[in-house]
Amino acid sequence: MNPGDTILSIQDLHVEFPINIGTVRAVQGVSLELKMGEVMGLVGESGCGKSTLGFSILRLLRPPGRISGGKILYRDRDIAAMDRRELLALRGSKIAMIFQDPLTSLNPLYSIGDHFVETLKTHEKGLGRKDALVLAERMLESLGIAKDRLHEYPHQMSGGMRQRIMIGLALIMNPDLLIADEPTTALDVIVEAQFLDLLNDLKNRFNLTIILITHNLGNVAQLADRITVMYGGAIAEVAPAGSLFHDPLHPYTRGLLASIPNIRLDQPKLMTMPGSPPDLVDPPAGCVFHPRCPHTMDICRKERPPIAARNGHLVNCWLYKERP
Amino acid sequence: MTEDLIRVENLTMHFPLQKGFMANLFTREKKFVRAVDGVSFAIRKGEVLGLVGESGSGKTTTGRLILRLLKQTSGEVFYRSKSITAYSSGEMECLREKMQVIFQDPYASLSPRMSIGDAISHPLRIHGVADGTKARELTLAMMEKVGLSPASFLYRKYPHQVSGGQRQRVVIARALVTNPDFVVADEPIAMADVSVRSMILELMVKLKEEFDLTYLFITHDLATCKYICDHLAIMYLGKIVEIGPLQEIFRNPVHPYTATLLDAVPVPDPKFRRTHPMPKGEIPSPINPPSGCSFHPRCAYAEPACSLTVPELVDVGMEHRVACPVKAR
Numbered sequence: 001m002n003p004g005d006t007i008l009s010i011q012d013l014h015v016e017f018p019i020n021i022g023t024v025r026a027v028q029g030v031s032l033e034l035k036m037g038e039v040m041g042l043v044g045e046s047g048c049g050k051s052t053l054g055f056s057i058l059r060l061l062r063p064p065g066r067i068s069g070g071k072i073l074y075r076d077r078d079i080a081a082m083d084r085r086e087l088l089a090l091r092g093s094k095i096a097m098i099f100q101d102p103l104t105s106l107n108p109l110y111s112i113g114d115h116f117v118e119t120l121k122t123h124e125k126g127l128g129r130k131d132a133l134v135l136a137e138r139m140l141e142s143l144g145i146a147k148d149r150l151h152e153y154p155h156q157m158s159g160g161m162r163q164r165i166m167i168g169l170a171l172i173m174n175p176d177l178l179i180a181d182e183p184t185t186a187l188d189v190i191v192e193a194q195f196l197d198l199l200n201d202l203k204n205r206f207n208l209t210i211i212l213i214t215h216n217l218g219n220v221a222q223l224a225d226r227i228t229v230m231y232g233g234a235i236a237e238v239a240p241a242g243s244l245f246h247d248p249l250h251p252y253t254r255g256l257l258a259s260i261p262n263i264r265l266d267q268p269k270l271m272t273m274p275g276s277p278p279d280l281v282d283p284p285a286g287c288v289f290h291p292r293c294p295h296t297m298d299i300c301r302k303e304r305p306p307i308a309a310r311n312g313h314l315v316n317c318w319l320y321k322e323r324p
Numbered sequence: 325m326t327e328d329l330i331r332v333e334n335l336t337m338h339f340p341l342q343k344g345f346m347a348n349l350f351t352r353e354k355k356f357v358r359a360v361d362g363v364s365f366a367i368r369k370g371e372v373l374g375l376v377g378e379s380g381s382g383k384t385t386t387g388r389l390i391l392r393l394l395k396q397t398s399g400e401v402f403y404r405s406k407s408i409t410a411y412s413s414g415e416m417e418c419l420r421e422k423m424q425v426i427f428q429d430p431y432a433s434l435s436p437r438m439s440i441g442d443a444i445s446h447p448l449r450i451h452g453v454a455d456g457t458k459a460r461e462l463t464l465a466m467m468e469k470v471g472l473s474p475a476s477f478l479y480r481k482y483p484h485q486v487s488g489g490q491r492q493r494v495v496i497a498r499a500l501v502t503n504p505d506f507v508v509a510d511e512p513i514a515m516a517d518v519s520v521r522s523m524i525l526e527l528m529v530k531l532k533e534e535f536d537l538t539y540l541f542i543t544h545d546l547a548t549c550k551y552i553c554d555h556l557a558i559m560y561l562g563k564i565v566e567i568g569p570l571q572e573i574f575r576n577p578v579h580p581y582t583a584t585l586l587d588a589v590p591v592p593d594p595k596f597r598r599t600h601p602m603p604k605g606e607i608p609s610p611i612n613p614p615s616g617c618s619f620h621p622r623c624a625y626a627e628p629a630c631s632l633t634v635p636e637l638v639d640v641g642m643e644h645r646v647a648c649p650v651k652a653r
Contacts, residue, residue: 188607189589192588197602215517215518217518218592221590221596222594259519259521259522261551262547262591263550263589263591270522272519276489
């Protein structure tokens with residue numbers, strides 16, 4: 001496979017969580033293509049479905065959550081249709097994931113070395129503990145952590161260090177796709193900046209394709225090649241990073257960009273978006289954003305918008321629909 | 325010149341470290357977490373001071389000490405030039421009508437069993453300001469002011485029935501209903517989503533003008549400070565390393581830590597590139613802070629002398645003070 005080939009193709013994915021008061025339609029018809037070697041920023045507010053989308057790629061949804069439709073093609077194999085054995089072979093070795101809170105993802109009773117040994121031996125049955133530890137040492141080195149820390153336990157490490165261990169565990173099997181779900185949300189600003197620098201460095205060294213899920217547009221601005229903005233379980237806009245920030249098309253993207261503080265700009269006031277995100281048990285008819293949209297038209301209340309291509313963006317909005 | 329509403333002098337909070345029983349028997353030495361270590365500043369009436377730092381810098385402890393929610397190890401807090409450090413709990417209770425607080429987590433700071441209206445009117449009854457219909461009227465009026473409308477409809481709702489943004493509005497309304505003049509806002513928007521954040525921030529600015537409030541705005545996010553703070557105090561390991569007018573600090577950050585912190589703020593612009601490399605490592609433990617200037621092990625400008633003497637805040641002009649002898653020269 002060459003850079004630029006499609007490594008992951010999500011087609012009309014639907015995810016739902018049946019709960020006592022109805023069905024939460026967390027992801028409603030999302031289609032997305034990921035090219036080999038690119039960093040895709042997946043951005044949106046809480047409840048927009050970004051993490052659910054990330055979890056469904058590895059089929060890690062917690063019950064009662066389930067994929068109710070669509071395909072997830074990884075190198076032309078449909079993850080949504082895989083059986084348990086195929087999934088286990090895929091998880092960790094081909095596609096890896098890191099999560100928001102490294103402390104809950106690490107076992108407090110395992111040393112850092114044990115974590116690496118367990119991961120390696122799960123995927124390579126014949127590997128001995130000694131050889132596994134050598135591989136772990138090499139990984140720690142590339143993360144900028146002293147190798148004698150392999151004997152330490154998670155509680156002896158700082159938050160930033162733990163998150164680096166997490167990414168080391170994720171990359172030890174040399175996967176080609178990394179899903180990072182809010183990896184810096186629990187970190188302080190300086191540590192966050194350090195971590196994003198590391199991620200950029202690892203991307204090049206390990207030839208990674210990355211999906212970086214975050215609520216902070218500032219985090220993905222310099223790292224991502226393309227950005228997908230989600231709202232209410234659907235994609236609002238997909239665009240190259242530069243173009244998304246300078247020429248956002250979807251009214252939600254525009255509102256979101258205007259409401260984030262930019263320390264480098266002289267904006268005296270932030271914009272605010274009236275209203276709140278939709279209830280996904282009973283989503284609004286038509287476009288999910290229409291109750292908060294400043295440009296609502298009649299058709300927005302009735303029909304879901306089609307995807308329109310405009311200036312290299314894909315935008316889910318009636319404003320950009322070519323009129324016949 | 326307007327008077328100082330709040331002044332703290334040399335405020336210090338050392339939490340004793342819990343040791344095991346045996347360790348207590350065999351060692352004399354006591355260990356402390358130096359959460360706040362000699363902090364002094366003043367907030368003038370009508371001003372917003374942003375207290376900024378990473379986790380573990382002591383910013384929240386400072387806020388709690390000012391409100392006397394914690395008993396300080398040493399130092400004093402002055403409210404309208406009167407020392408409140410020796411106030412009895414009864415005297416403090418009266419003062420709480422005027423000094424209020426907004427916490428980070430609106431889920432944890434509202435009782436799930438109290439309706440929104442009851443929660444907001446509760447301080448009125450505690451402080452004997454009003455009760456019965458009068459309390460209800462004041463509450464409804466306050467709810468409209470913070471954008472909880474229709475107030476009479478939301479009055480009977482419970483916290484779980486409203487959105488996160490509305491919950492934070494409830495917390496703000498409850499803090500302001502007794503008509504305080506000083507509010508400690510401890511990371512009031514850290515939990516909120518981007519679109520909710522800007523709304524809460526805007527509301528806080530509006531209410532500040534309307535009620536003539538003075539805020540201590542505690543945050544880890546320098547970018548939001550720009551929209552609400554007049555002055556900034558940057559904390560590192562229990563000490564203020566730089567303090568001054570916001571514009572001045574943003575334009576001319578002197579302390580290397582402040583410069584790093586400003587540089588680390590995520591910028592929503594793909595073309596932006598950071599100018600300084602990030603320092604290695606993380607904020608050290610406040611149990612055994614580094615000697616001398618506590619930032620020296622991570623500082624790119626450190627000189628041998630930095631590990632020996634604890635730097636004092638030095639005036640560099642424009643009310644701007646910095647605790648770094650190397651950069652402030």
